[in-house]
Amino acid sequence: YAAYGAEDQLEKTIAYIQKEYPDIPVILDAKRGDIGATAQMYALEAFERYGADAVTVNPYMGGDTLQAFFEYSDKGVVVLCRTSNSGSAEFQSLESEGKSIAHHVAHSAVAWQAQENSASVMLVVGATYPEELGEIRQIIGDMPLLVPGVGAQGGGLQAVLEQGLTADKTGLMINSSRGIIYASEGDDFAEAAGRAAETLKDEINQIRAQIGA
């Protein structure tokens, strides 16, 4: 998304997906976070320029800086909570008042979602920290989770499903980026990416069947 001058390609890619596959939601992984007027422009950029269905945002600056996103009541706002990278504990796992900062973000997300006419609030929790998935699921009820970090980053699917599913066995968006888009660097990149996506879907459904989900 950040790629050097790639904004036009991004617009075209999203327009193509929405024309050809209108049922597939587009989540813009922009990790935005900024104050008032700039946050409004970022929300406009995500939801109107790019026409995304949801966008990832960074909670560090506080919920007031995310309000411009929450006001799009028919869109999704996916808040970074416990990220998949190896150093995510540095601040996210600091304990305050008996719970980690990531858990504070999860509690705030529940409050943000409860606002009238709010966008759908969701959280990012990495597949690399499956125990966090279970703990955060306890805090947020049936709020959806976006789960990066399977495949290339090493997170295990079985633990993600066991820990992250809601009581009615849903609520997870499991994201694989590099495992799919870099499946092949040859001319068969499109077919290879398609196969990698199918394989991941089959693995998820196989584990769901095993654990009765």
Add this chain to the structure above:
Amino acid sequence: YAAYGAEDQLEKTIAYIQKEYPDIPVILDAKRGDIGATAQMYALEAFERYGADAVTVNPYMGGDTLQAFFEYSDKGVVVLCRTSNSGSAEFQSLESEGKSIAHHVAHSAVAWQAQENSASVMLVVGATYPEELGEIRQIIGDMPLLVPGVGAQGGGLQAVLEQGLTADKTGLMINSSRGIIYASEGDDFAEAAGRAAETLKDEINQIRAQIGA
């Protein structure tokens, strides 16, 4: 910077500043924060596409996600610490191990700066929290601070200078955005912006003289 499709104008504006006023550093207030490969692209975008001298980054994901920026040893990396917005206490002021999350970020910034061949590490602390300026100054020694929030956001210059200056009376980049660029919406916008910048500079120097800095 986020403005709807304004990347080309931003490139041109920065190129103009660097050609006409090569002594003025350009700080890109992009508030980036993302994992490995994407962080590298964001660093490339800031320092090579836009040719900025420094860029603001968000620490929430952890220092490992900022390494791609720190590796540009002749550039500046300005880390959000205690931001100027009214809701910045929500997570930044949570207390852990006897200090706030913002103070944890300040301690980490000192460690990041100590890495060999690191970029110049700096922190964002809002003028709206002058007592934080003083406390964070104690943690970071003579590390420069980028201070938004004077003017339109209501932060007082005198408190900023009294609390934020280093022992040798330097170390502050006091930023006014809306107070300058929105000084006039008429045809005189350029002159009005110039006058607003001069006025702010004069006010700063007057207070410096008063407090013996």
